Amino acid sequence: MTCTSALAAAFAPHQELASALLPHAFSGDDGSHDAAHLIRVWKNAARIQAEEGGDARQLAAAVLLHDCVAVEKNSPLRAEASRLAAEKSWQILDGLGWRTAEISAVAHAVLTHSFSANIPPETLEAKILQDADRLDAIGMVGAARCFYIAGRMGSGLYDPLDPLAEDRPLDDKAFAIDHFETKLFRLADGFQTATGRRLAREREERLRCVLAMLLDEI
Known part of the structure; x- marks a missing residue:
């Protein structure tokens, strides 16, 4: 079993679609x-x-392609990442012979998933993708990703003199835990589906526990 086919199995029952799209999924x-x-x-x-319904095949394609164009968090083009990914998704699916209406639905979901783009999702599939992606930004995994990105960007973990920014402006480009307040704790209020909102509340509690434990240790 090749690496791609092994990964594709994780997208069951859409393994065949995943095999076709995974080579385009990362840049x-x-x-x-x-x-x-x-x-x-x-x-x-x-x-x-x-729980919510929706077209599972379109949703699988949108998940697989939502990050197909990489733009670093500190790039001035960050807000354009989802638009670029949507355009690339259209080209990929058109090349695979998808119908225009289906391509449009997937491209819309990819376009609107991004927090930075700030474009409201209009279809159920787009709402589900946005919720699913944002769930990965909160909770334990969200904390791990936040610290990983901070290291990648050369940021510190926290301000040693004022970790909670009580006497300074929040600056998530300089300190990782500032990002909890500037973005991550704001995400739970913006979920689109009832199921997503329920899961988001659970994960936000975990994220707040991570911050509380970190503060206790420092």
Whole structure:
């Protein structure tokens, strides 16, 4: 079994689709947007779709392609990442012979999944993808990804003199735990589906526990 086919099995029952799309799914070396991230987002999406409905095939394609264009967190083009990924998704699916309506649905989901893009999702599949991706940004995995990205960007873990930014402006480019307040704790209020909101509340509690334990240790 090749590496691609082994990964594709994680997207059951859409292994064939995953085999076709995985070679296009990555364009960088960001370990917070890698195969493990795609698998986690697919598990989240499948869990939500099982309760909320929606087209599972379109959703699988959107999950597989939502990060197909890599733009670093500190790039001035960050807000354009989902638009670029949506355009690339359209080209890929068109090359595979998908119908225009289906391609449009997948591209819309990819376009609107991003927090940075700030474009409201209009379809159920787009809402599920946004929720599934944001679930991976909170909870234990979200904390791990936050610290990983901080290291990748050359940021510190926290301000040693004022870790909670009580007497300074929050600066998540300089300190990892500032990102909890500037973004991660804000995500739970923006979930699109009832299932997503329920799961988000559980994960936000875990994320707050991570911060509390870190503060206790420092």
